[in-house]
Amino acid sequence: MTTFAPVRGLRFREHAISGRRRPSAPLLLAALTVAVVAAVPPIYLAVRVSDDPQVATSAVFARSTLELTVRTLTFAAAVTALASAIALPMAWLTERTDLPARRTLRVLSALPLAVPTYVGAMVAISAFGPGGLVEDLIGRGLPGSIYGFWGATIVLALFTYPYFLLTVRPAVASLDPRLEDASRGVGYGRWTTFRRVVIPQLRPALSSGGLVVALYALADFGAPSLMRFDSFTRVLFIRYESTFDRTGAAALAAVLALLALSVVAFDVLTRGRRRYDAIRATGAPEAPTIHLGRWRWPALAFVAGILLLALALPVGVLGYWLVRALAAGEAVRGVWDATRDTLLVAVMAAGLTAVAALPVALLAVRHRRFPLSRPIEVLSYAGYALPGLVVALALVFAGINFGPLYQSMAMLVIAYVLLFLPLAIGTTRVSLLQIRPSVEDAARGLGRSPLNVLRTVTVPLTLRGMLAGGALVFLTTIKELPATLILAPIGFDSLSVRVWSASSEAFFARAALPALILLLLSSIPLAILELTGRRR
């Protein structure tokens, strides 16, 4: 008789029982508050658009809007394709093969996550642009232009591939090598096996990684703008800045929101009903290391080349500009204020988001079948699909009506919470799923009220997930540009805005210090994530 089999069955049953239970009033109230606030941007956008239907329709159906839509979708598709072409081989090489220095390269491969895309763009321009470092070095002009569609695509792919990598890597690591053996055994070659057996197994991970990158490309504002590529966000921002046509801007923002939602819908629809994990046998053996043979050095060159461009180049170029700035006596005092403001707002956003994620995650995990749980969860995920620029504009439109919030720090923090809430819900959910519901029942039975159980049992056991969520939110908050640009209150100074305004006017030396500090601060949450992930 096995000792553990009955426990597993019980856990599922208890789960089912708990899923039916009604949430307590404070929990429901907290989750509802989060959902209602999350619903403000989409609802307000809709209200604003319907204000003046004529202006809205003419903005939406303008020929330029159609061109813009096609151009932006093409851009998102190109970035996604290029990022996957970088991330998939990288994940494969650092996970399954005898690549030289594999472990070091594995750790380094996710690090470009710390480089904001607008910093990447600034580095690319100052290095390869006209009059840039490379031209200085070789003493003549480079052929072609770095600006435009391809420049923007390459820059974005180089700095967003880690999102792809991080979702694909665990899937590559858990591939069942016996399926590959079986395919080879019935006579298929290496390539056919890869195409027909390996890729289908990776499909769920590829599709969710692709979704993240596509949404990122659609929503990114800094890099396309610096690379002078007229993506949707750039056109929308210019329209918002240069005219007082708020309804037209709102209508464009609504179109962008619909684009993002249609990307999500496309993903959901093409995901299909096939399951790839259902037949996975237990006790899959460790995948054997694949020997690259004479492909070792080309493979190394590929991985090292990507890391050179996405990691070494930014650090090197920023270092160069910093030295030049210090030599030229560039003022650094304002940078400390910006660092303080950035840290302050990021810590507040991380803390508040981690706290706001808890009731939503609790409802989704512990009260799955409660009728309100699903709508609340879906609403809380709105920020996942909506571009930062759209959420920020919606909050500006709404904020004008809520006097004291407009142009306040609180508004900025709320924007971050809405944008990054799904990150924290995700990690908190995973932690909650690991707590057996009977543990919470036991605490109730020992005389503690539901709130007391939350404080003494649930939260301590979820802390790791909340911490990981907070770290992710911190990372994305300090990198965030468009919402910060639009919502920053007067007197508020952030590193991202500083880098942006200096580099959009090609004052690269002035951008260097805040950009380097950004990289440094970004590596803190990455270290936390690495540590919290490892102890499991």
Next chain:
Amino acid sequence: MTSPTVPAVHAVGLRAAFDGNEAVADFTLNVEPGELLAILGPSGCGKTTALRLIAGFEAPTAGTLEIAGQRVADPSIFVPPERRGVGMVFQDYALFPHMTVLENVEYGLHGADHKRQLAEAALATTGLSTLGGRRVHELSGGEQQRVALARALAPRPRLLLLDEPFSNLDLALRAQVREELRDIVDQTGITTILVTHDQEEALSIADRVAFLTRGRIVQVGTPEEIYLRPATVDVAEFIGDANLFYGDVVERSVRTALGAFAAPADAARAAVVVRPEDLEIAEHGIPGTVVHREYYGHDQVLSVRLEDGSVARARLGSRGRYEAGDEVRLSLIEAPLVLESLTRRDA
């Protein structure tokens, strides 16, 4: 305060339905103060739900529940689990993984005076005095189970509930832990309800056994009563080994291969229940042919095909030598039990 006449648990017509499925239907039960009662039944019969209703983790949709004379659940009242004074040991133990053994036990003593002493006393009762500083994941399954028991006992609950307490222990440990639990219950005098699907466990440890099937208690009695006088065919079939001979009732009598027996009043159909150990080989018995033999050492069980084709299992001493094909004659040692049969199970 609790006079001996007030039952420790008094449940009348409890119902709990989830998604239209009735997990517990018309659950009625009295538990006497100080007794150890086992709720026994096949898996899916509603045992765990019944226990969770008593603990307060589920709310009944109908019925009333009193603990030590206090109304804790009816259509208008629901006392939450933390105010019921009920200790529960979960099947998976549900220990707090972020606390030490001692912290686990102290958890239920929140706000009590001399909390440390009380917790240490509870650990001593379960033989864990030396393990107080350990982390939960450093303990063996048996030790974890004792921590769960100590944690439930520490606040001196008026009722102790145990959900399949021995199912996660290996066989060698089970008998020992069972004995220890019985000792603890006797020493503390605490009223205990234990849920199990293991008849041997229920019969060997409990003062009384309540048999639960399809959400209803069908019989409550001492282990002997449950085994020797099962109230329904379900009970007879589930507990121990039983030969069931079905027949239509004609003139208040049912005719089977073993003979005709008086049937219960008003029954249209009846089942004659014969335990294998109540059959013996006798010269003037009913003739049959051995079709199968299982030899166990301390006894043996013969499957004998009787003249009408039905098969009877007879448990005999270890000495006789039989083989398939032997002609034997069976006779009854005890007058058999005749129960009303509500389903045509033999058809």
